[in-house]
Amino acid sequence: MSVNLTLLIVMGVLYACGIYLILERSLTRVLLGLMLLANATNLLILATGGYAGLAPLFDQDIPSEDYNDPLPQALILTSIVISFAVTAFMLGIIYRTWTLGRQDEIQDDVEDRRVARTPSFDAEDDADVPMETSEFPLTAVASPGTAAESDGETVTAGAKELSADTAALEESPGSRNVSRNINLEGGER
Amino acid sequence: MNFADTGNMASLAPLAVVLPILGAALTFVLIRHSRAQRAVSIGLLALTLLLECLLLASVWDGGTTAVTIGGWLPPWGIVLVVDQFSSLMLVVSTVVSLAVLVYATGQGMADGDQDAPLSVFHPTYLILVAGVSNAFLTGDLFNLYVGFEILLTASYVLMTLGGTGPRIRAGVTYVVVSVVSSVLFLIAIAMIYGATGTVTMADLAIKLAELDPGTQTLLHVMLLVAFGIKAAVFPLSFWLPDSYPTAPAPVTAVFAGLLTKVGVYAMVRTETLLFPGENLNTPLMVAALLTMVVGILGAIAQSDIKRLLSFTLVSHIGYMVFGLAMSSIAGLGAAMFYVAHHITIQTSLFLVTGLIERRGGSSSIDRLGGLAKLSPVLALLFFVPGMNLAGIPPFSGFLGKVGLMQAGVSLGTPLAIVLVVGGVVTSLLTLLAIARVWNRAFWRKPEDAEYPDPVLQRPGTVGMLPRTMVGSTAGLVLFGVALTVFAGPLFRVSDQAATEMLDRSSYIQAVLGDEAPVPPIPKTLPAEAVQDGGSK
Structure with a gap:
């Protein structure tokens, strides 16, 4: 007795065709490829059962070596x-793809393409003078995008009332936020 | 009930798989009665959680118990094995799935989707939970394959729920990749059976050691590749960010928490039980480093929060593989703690993203703004797990990472040091990615967004965030904080579990009887790594 060579060759051919088919872009071919791969694997499991033998129905007169190994067959059944x-399920999905888009192709991820096209420069993160986007009113006045107006507008900061100009100055890059400076410039106490 | 009597408690282990399947059958019968469906699925899952807590309590102080199914003794029949690692994973996974189930129920009730296709959600979800529990408990390689298939088939349905265009597109990628990885796993099982004549893992632990080293390496690599696809380890991870973000929020949350971790769990079992020693540790470490760095660089480029989180998910799988690849007690113990931490945190973040999408109308950070003012609760719910994921002290993410770094430094090889540095860099980049989301979605004014969503102009959150959804998310965030508070006992348990798993005798003798021979580990560990493991 020997391992069945035909089965092994068939298994090899099934694997080759299966791998070729799952590399295609057409969904139906991918499905066929997956089916071939699954069946090739079933043959592989069958081959691991060893030599062909009698059906594993227990009889006291038959020595144990004559039986076929039943476990691989149980595994194949499950698989x-x-x-x-x-x-x-795949057939269901393929049919759904067809009804939705009239196509039988694997589609690209739109968001992935969009992220790949996005330039590496980001106005909010990378601009030299960063655009101020905080929730606090002081900085909102100071943001260079909005050109703070100085005609009498005041801003309440803590216990004090400051003119918008002073407040903007205080929030600008490089400021040390010292109220003494503001007093020198004539801010209210 | 007597907790010390582990044998009796562990014989309840099959119920962890049976109860969810029973629930699936019941909810399928009740498909036209959504209220009864909800009550049954939440009730049965809560019962399962209670049972699993009892299982964990029974092995809390160590020990391994095997339950034979149907009276077929191993190595012929199927065994379920309850030890510290499997029961800890069971409890954490069921806590997470229960929270997600409550969240999904809240979402379903709020949106009033009582019609046919979505009522399939409950039965499918319970089958997914049963598959996950089966994969954690089983002591049989083919049964592990069946567990994987149960959870994967359920996940195909959940992934394409509703059958919209983007979900079908994502579902195709997901199904094809999963089927290919399953075929690889099945081929590996066939070869292992051909080489050894058994699929019981404890028996394999003895018989694989007798094989030719070349054959061993072949089988080892086949298993690692199959599990590596499921766990999304670097060169095999590209399917994940492509397919997860399009699914409904609760589905993405539970997938992110559980499915990749089942792959990591299977890798841990392969590395500790079937192929102990240091055979493939170097390639695994390189894969871990690349997973961490490539994953997090991908996350920084994203503008959609769900995609960003999917990339951080891939990146943080690298930490677990790193801990596993050290094969020292400290490394493995820290990896186990990290798995428990990451399941909880990643799921909570995805649940919060679902809430952000409801309140802000979008999950893209180009369209969001001002959420901290509009909904402070939402901001808090995002901030805590976000900082936890980035590894800011004192959260569990920090503790898990410190554990891994300590193990890496005490191992002391140049590659391990490189990985420690890579881990720190990844942690910082995670903080950057999370801070980017925080600054844009929560901190800036809605008007400053590139394309602000009109819904941001409406004040308050009245009617937009159902109480059940916020409550279940808050519960899960609190569970994540609890992992921080109880990190001490958890680390003790995971270190003890790592000691037992690297020793293997407890597992093998629990399954095959006390006389079973335990083969020596091929190449001994560096002495200092073993010593450092005990002193944490």
């Missing part, structure tokens, strides 16, 4: 059921 379920 056939699983690949059946997956195939049915």
